[in-house]
Amino acid sequence: MIRALAALLIALLALPALAQDTMPPAPYAYNQLDDPRLEAEASALMHTLRCLKCQSQSIADSDAPMAGDMRHQVRARILAGESPDQIRSWLIERYGDYVSYEPEVSSTTWPLFAVPVLVILVVGGVLARRLGKRRDDVGERA
Amino acid sequence: MIAEIGLAALWLAAALAVLQMVSGVFALRAAEGEINPLAIYARPAAVVQAALAVLAFVMLLYAFAVTDLSIKLVASNSHSMKPFIYKITGTWGNHEGSMLLWVGVLALSGGMLAAFERRLPERTMGATLAVQGFVALGFYAFLLLSSNPFERLPVPAAEGSGLNPLLQDIGLAIHPPTLYAGYVGLSVAFSLAMGALLTREVNPAFARVMRPWVLGAWVLLTFGITAGSYWAYYELGWGGWWFWDPVENASLMPWLAATALMHSVSVLAARDALRTWTIMLGVLAFSMSMLGTFLVRSGVLTSVHAFAVDPERGAFILGLLGLYIGGAFTIFALRAGAVAEGKRFAVTSREGALVFNNVMLSAILAIVLLGTLYPLLTEAFDVRVSVGPPYFNPAAAIFAIPMFLVMAVGPLLRWRSDKPARIQFEMLLIAALVIGVIALVSFFGSYPFLPLLGLGLAAALGVAAFLPLRGRKLTRVPVATWGMVFAHFGVAVALFGMACEGAFSQERLAAVAPGGTEQIGDFAVTLESVAPVAGPNWTAIEARLAVRQDGGEPVMLNPQARSFWSPPQSTSESALLTKWNGQLYAVIGNQAEDGRWQIRLWWKPFVTFIWYGGLLIALGGILAIAGRVRVDLKRRVAVEKGAQRRADLDGLGGVPAPVPAE
Numbered sequence: 001m002i003r004a005l006a007a008l009l010i011a012l013l014a015l016p017a018l019a020q021d022t023m024p025p026a027p028y029a030y031n032q033l034d035d036p037r038l039e040a041e042a043s044a045l046m047h048t049l050r051c052l053k054c055q056s057q058s059i060a061d062s063d064a065p066m067a068g069d070m071r072h073q074v075r076a077r078i079l080a081g082e083s084p085d086q087i088r089s090w091l092i093e094r095y096g097d098y099v100s101y102e103p104e105v106s107s108t109t110w111p112l113f114a115v116p117v118l119v120i121l122v123v124g125g126v127l128a129r130r131l132g133k134r135r136d137d138v139g140e141r142a
Numbered sequence: 143m144i145a146e147i148g149l150a151a152l153w154l155a156a157a158l159a160v161l162q163m164v165s166g167v168f169a170l171r172a173a174e175g176e177i178n179p180l181a182i183y184a185r186p187a188a189v190v191q192a193a194l195a196v197l198a199f200v201m202l203l204y205a206f207a208v209t210d211l212s213i214k215l216v217a218s219n220s221h222s223m224k225p226f227i228y229k230i231t232g233t234w235g236n237h238e239g240s241m242l243l244w245v246g247v248l249a250l251s252g253g254m255l256a257a258f259e260r261r262l263p264e265r266t267m268g269a270t271l272a273v274q275g276f277v278a279l280g281f282y283a284f285l286l287l288s289s290n291p292f293e294r295l296p297v298p299a300a301e302g303s304g305l306n307p308l309l310q311d312i313g314l315a316i317h318p319p320t321l322y323a324g325y326v327g328l329s330v331a332f333s334l335a336m337g338a339l340l341t342r343e344v345n346p347a348f349a350r351v352m353r354p355w356v357l358g359a360w361v362l363l364t365f366g367i368t369a370g371s372y373w374a375y376y377e378l379g380w381g382g383w384w385f386w387d388p389v390e391n392a393s394l395m396p397w398l399a400a401t402a403l404m405h406s407v408s409v410l411a412a413r414d415a416l417r418t419w420t421i422m423l424g425v426l427a428f429s430m431s432m433l434g435t436f437l438v439r440s441g442v443l444t445s446v447h448a449f450a451v452d453p454e455r456g457a458f459i460l461g462l463l464g465l466y467i468g469g470a471f472t473i474f475a476l477r478a479g480a481v482a483e484g485k486r487f488a489v490t491s492r493e494g495a496l497v498f499n500n501v502m503l504s505a506i507l508a509i510v511l512l513g514t515l516y517p518l519l520t521e522a523f524d525v526r527v528s529v530g531p532p533y534f535n536p537a538a539a540i541f542a543i544p545m546f547l548v549m550a551v552g553p554l555l556r557w558r559s560d561k562p563a564r565i566q567f568e569m570l571l572i573a574a575l576v577i578g579v580i581a582l583v584s585f586f587g588s589y590p591f592l593p594l595l596g597l598g599l600a601a602a603l604g605v606a607a608f609l610p611l612r613g614r615k616l617t618r619v620p621v622a623t624w625g626m627v628f629a630h631f632g633v634a635v636a637l638f639g640m641a642c643e644g645a646f647s648q649e650r651l652a653a654v655a656p657g658g659t660e661q662i663g664d665f666a667v668t669l670e671s672v673a674p675v676a677g678p679n680w681t682a683i684e685a686r687l688a689v690r691q692d693g694g695e696p697v698m699l700n701p702q703a704r705s706f707w708s709p710p711q712s713t714s715e716s717a718l719l720t721k722w723n724g725q726l727y728a729v730i731g732n733q734a735e736d737g738r739w740q741i742r743l744w745w746k747p748f749v750t751f752i753w754y755g756g757l758l759i760a761l762g763g764i765l766a767i768a769g770r771v772r773v774d775l776k777r778r779v780a781v782e783k784g785a786q787r788r789a790d791l792d793g794l795g796g797v798p799a800p801v802p803a804e
Contacts, residue, residue, distance in 0.1 A: 030731055030742070032652070043649065048530060048531065056387035057387075061385070063379070096526065098526040100528060101529070101530025102530070102533065103533055112527075112529065116509060120505075123502070127497075127501055130501075131497060
């Protein structure tokens with residue numbers, strides 16, 4: 001159900017996109033780069049970019065025309081010698097932070113990194129309290 | 143009539159939930175050993191309520207089966223031309239129907255608890271049923287006041303609007319019902335935990351009552367998630383099996399909590415330790431189920447703003463969520479101090495390892511919760527953030543890696559206190575396997591770090607799962623222990639599948655003219671022809687792909703691009719070639735201008751092990767339930783026999799036999 005609902009939303013969101021589907025897809029939307037090393041780089045990057053027209057899918061997992069265009073952009077730029085980080089920054093500049101699945105530390109995302117550190121501290125505290133004390137108890141009793 | 147019977151049954155069930163709640167409260171207020179005259183209604187109310195809620199659901203099933211287009215829900219979600227199986231499963235392929243299924247399972251599990259559970263003290267049982275009735279009442283109110291599934295149309299529709307084609311799959315018959323049953327089975331664990339907390343009866347006897355419910359819910363969740371993952375994998379057409387999508391996370395979070403709860407309740411039953419911990423996890427597990435329902439059902443995921451514009455349903459569930467979770471944690475905070483902590487244990491003991499892993503599971507849960515809710519939170523302030531695999535994978539791994547290591551050695555430790563030196567050999571073996579496998583794989587190629595680590599851990603866990611059997615007579619190993627062995631081995635198998643998929647998958651995307659051949663892995667795939675085909679409510683373009691492995695006999699694969707006409711949508715039907723060591727995944731896309739066809743091919747080594755592992759884990763849970771029930775029944779028979787013998791001896795007028803310690 002859960003995935004299905006997501007799928008439903010994707011499908012609904014994709015509907016208006018179908019209307020503009022008359023243009024042929026860009027060459028690299030559905031074709032790989034010839035150099036396997038470059039293709040691997042592009043593929044890794046595509047898996048971390050959000051398809052803006054879909055619900056929770058990367059551009060590497062979507063049939064939406066916009067995802068195809070973005071795949072073409074990524075492959076073309078990799079082929080032109082740009083690094084994945086440059087392409088990511090370019091896309092973020094164009095579409096905002098939302099396009100990247102890889103949040104970077106900033107004024108709006110710092111809790112995403114602060115909370116896990118906090119969780120590590122809490123986990124350490126809980127374990128020390130629940131397990132650490134026992135050692136003394138056992139020691140005293142033994 | 144059908145719709146009206148269903149609606150009336152729902153209202154009656156809601157009224158009985160009130161009776162169950164009130165009567166349960168009276169049971170709670172009765173003095174020790176006494177029975178309040180008003181307390182006797184709770185059990186029958188729960189049982190009849192279950193029957194009524196199930197009746198309401200059956201009425202809706204019938205309405206969908208005959209496509210009664212005078213009912214709004216049927217008209218907007220079904221179609222007379224749809225295959226019969228999808229008419230039935232379409233009952234829960236929409237908001238109202240799935241909530242009715244949720245409530246039906248909730249009432250059914252409450253009814254089963256009331257009908258069959260006789261071991262608990264009456265006061266605890268009363269409190270438990272009161273809580274169960276209270277939870278059910280909230281969800282009846284939600285259905286009746288804001289999502290009535292039986293609403294009639296003023297004028298019957300001429301034809302229904304149809305079901306989303308992605309849902310027209312056998313996956314819809316399996317995935318939602320099992321997942322919901324799992325979610326809702328946790329409600330019983332929640333009610334029992336609250337009942338025991340309110341009456342201060344948190345002890346091993348209570349844990350033995352709670353355990354089958356937790357295990358059952360956990361098995362269903364495991365199976366439901368496994369099925370959902372495979373469904374997404376073959377249906378969405380891009381070969382992904384887990385997307386860290388909020389809707390998936392909504393099902394993963396209760397599973398994480400239930401996994402921790404299941405281990406904790408076993409410790410409570412066996413060792414009388416971890417009392418408050420078990421109660422807290424019981425509350426947490428069902429809270430996560432309700433949070434999942436809220437996330438999926440409120441529309442908050444589509445857009446926080448959409449939720450704010452049409453807030454009725456969302457606000458209702460959010461209110462319920464606040465009420466139940468807030469209430470439960472308040473009672474927990476007030477009462478937890480009164481529950482003694484239970485038996486103590488050393489760090490290096492089986493309990494110690496279980497506590498460590500429960501904390502790790504809770505930490506992973508915290509990470510998933512944060513990554514799921516944070517984007518929703520910032521969106522409310524008009525800042526849009528995406529949190530995806532590059533965040534979840536490493537953040538969860540921080541806690542998952544130590545957890546897997548402890549999981550390998552934990553079952554080898556003795557209860558209460560043990561010396562690490564005793565299992566020196568096993569620990570060395572596990573370390574050697576992790577390091578050896580990683581070194582070996584790295585020697586043959588360079589792979590990403592996490593899949594590489596996953597391979598090492600999978601090998602170690604796979605061997606470690608069987609180490610608890612070492613030196614034991616296999617025929618005398620308890621069934622529940624086999625359950626543990628299978629489940630832990632399943633984790634290793636699933637981890638192996640995930641790591642292989644991450645490290646060794648090959649992808650081939652190409653435009654192919656009929657007759658053209660593409661090579662992927664050991665397979666040569668030839669596009670023989672492309673032809674139109676038609677189904678009951680769709681037309682499709684079907685590719686005939688001949689797949690030859692190492693130049694052998696060809697196997698035909700027929701992926702389709704389907705177009706449904708009601709609603710007008712298209713889907714990719716992938717074609718899979720399953721080998722023992724992986725799957726070949728083929729999809730046909732659009733036709734390019736020059737007449738060639740877009741073909742997508744993946745060779746995913748051992749990807750199937752992800753789901754085999756999930757099934758093994760669920761099987762382990764089933765064995766655990768079977769083993770526990772068998773032991774319980776044996777004990778009951780033994781106690782009865784003993785009582786009978788003592789009565790016989792008394793009847794003979796002999797010396798009274800000593801009362802056994804148990």
